[in-house]
Amino acid sequence: MAFFRTGMLGFGGGPAVIPLLQKEVVERYQWMNDDEFGDTIALSNTMPGPIATKLAGYIGYKVGGVWGLLTALAASVIPTVLLMVLLLGVLQRYKDVPWVQNMSQTVVPVVAVMLGVLAWNFVQQSQKALGWKIAIFLIVISVLLLEVIGLHPAILIAILIAVVLIPFIKRVVSK
Structure with missing residues (x-):
């Protein structure tokens, strides 16, 4: 469910999913602590491919082995693909309608705040460690x-x- 929720709510791409994943993985299910999650993000950034998929795969594997990996990947990718096809089609069709333009513009600052909060958490972790x-x-x-x-x-x-x-x-x- 953690990866399904982030796949469904992760509007704005991979970096926007990171704060949602942190909430699920660290706070809700406590599969990792903040330091482990931060290390996982750092290592994920060194590898090619979408970060949300890499995080889901690794965390799923850590929690449930190969079946956890497969479940986390499916729960993360399938909703994203379905929503992308559906929502992008609808948004593209109605892109000139004012409420669609306002909705798209309103999401940007929310994602920016989520990324800012995540960045501040990393600064605090860095201060504790270094x-x-x-x-x-x-x-x-x-x-x-x-x-x-x-x-x-x-x-x-x-x-x-x-x-x-x-x-x-x-x-x-x-x-």
Whole structure:
């Protein structure tokens, strides 16, 4: 049901589903804590494909093995596909009607707030794990690299993973 609900209510694409999934996975069903969920999102962003599908697959597998994976994927993808076909057809047909235009424009700030709340939760988790100085430094550097320089997010995530793994690999190799 968690993935079915997010598939049905996830208007705005994959990133808009993340706060809904967090509510279901962390708060409602407690399959993960905030840190595990944040790590799962970070790792999911390093892989190709839609993030909602990757999250559903991994979380489903973690909770219920292969059958959990298949169930979560089906519950996440099937409603999205059906709604996409139905709603996009209707919205396309009536796109010039004022109430349809208003509805589409009204969803954008709601999704922005949901993503802002999710981002603030990540900032708080970063502060707990790293402290304010390092968290703010990494946020500022990330904004500069992503928005000013135009670095692809996957490259930044890969670099950060490498920075974390290099000391670990050195310790393993030296033993």
